[in-house]
Amino acid sequence: MSEFTVNSTICGFVHKIHGSKKGNKIIVDIETPCEKIKKFSHMEVPMMEILDIKNNYVIDRAQEAQCSSNCLVPCAVLNLCRMESGFLAKSLVKKAGSISIEFNEV
Secondary structure (H helix, E strand, O other): OEEEEEEEOOOOEEEEEEEEEEOOEEEEEEEOOOHHHHOOOEEEEEHHHOOOOOOOHHHHHHHHOOOOOOOOHHHHHHHHHHHHHOOOOHHHHHHHOOOOOOOOOO
């Protein structure tokens, strides 16, 4: 079981994403105060539907929930799924610690 925290500072929400591999799927649950994210807060993500932007299970669920295009949650879910699937090394994730966007000049 893996757990990621997403701090969406622009919208003010903090989300906890939990996931684990079961067979050929990644089971994802999201604890969130966001109503849009709640619409897809439980997913059974097919491993082979996380590799591209097109025909991507997570991106499709985010679109159905009408997530904003700048929402960080779908990206975090995809990273968790890729890590649990073995497409992203856990050692690399552990070493990186976090991903961030810095608004240097606005």
